Amino acid sequence: MGRQMNGTKDAWSQIDPPVLEDTLRRLISAIPAGYVASCGTLAELLGDICAARWIGTWLGEHRHDDACRCHRIVRAGGRWGVSAIGLARQQQLLQQEGVLLTASGVDPRCLLDSAALRTLCPEVASNPPLAALQSLQDELRGQIQLCPFEEEPHSVAGVDVSYKGNQAVAVYCHTAWPSGERLWETHIVMSTRFPYISGYLAFRELPGLLRVIEEAKKAGHLAEVIVVDGSGLLHPRGVGIASHL
Structure with a gap:
């Protein structure tokens, strides 16, 4: 990743x-x-x-x-x-x-x-509006690359978003692999304006995930593997939130 x-x-x-x-x-x-x-x-x-x-x-x-x-x-x-x-x-x-x-x-x-x-x-x-988002997903599908690791990774991060009303909390947690030791974490709170609709989760959650991942990059904590709570290729158009990310 x-x-x-x-x-x-x-x-x-x-x-x-x-x-x-x-x-x-x-x-x-x-x-x-x-x-x-x-x-x-x-x-x-x-x-x-x-x-x-x-x-x-x-x-x-x-x-x-x-x-x-x-x-x-x-x-x-x-x-x-x-x-x-x-x-x-x-x-x-x-x-x-x-x-x-x-x-x-x-x-x-x-x-x-x-x-x-x-x-x-x-x-x-x-x-x-949703047809335009489908077109973007179709474009991204052609850019997906499956790249196996040449060696076992040494760090893994998990990202997810939770909600309370219209407020979203996006979280990034960086851990060592395989020990599971927590190395660093961050979160941001933001308002959401895009609703949950099946097939379009990325447009709801990705703005927050991109922000916490950018913070991780700046802090030198971008993990080799990022685990996403969402689908990737297993999606109606083959572009779930993991593929977007």
């Missing part, structure tokens, strides 16, 4: 992870009164259906205000889902806007599909 970090192309620096919540709010604002959209449809517009679970979580946790139109978001098939304003208030607002309600959700005739939402929000549809 130490050898590979010197002089390689830094593809990460070419892209700034997007603020997905801002894009999601633009999509929601584009849904006209009298209609609803599902979490899955919104995820498709963001560029990956895997984002649907995060959208469902966001609906129950986001900071709501009078300008927010989150009541126009439902689950697949128009079924009721989690809402920050509560189901009763969501139903009341939708009825006021002319949405037809059923026992389990909304009338399918009021449910927008992805094609309709693309027409309503072309600026997002033409440049899905």
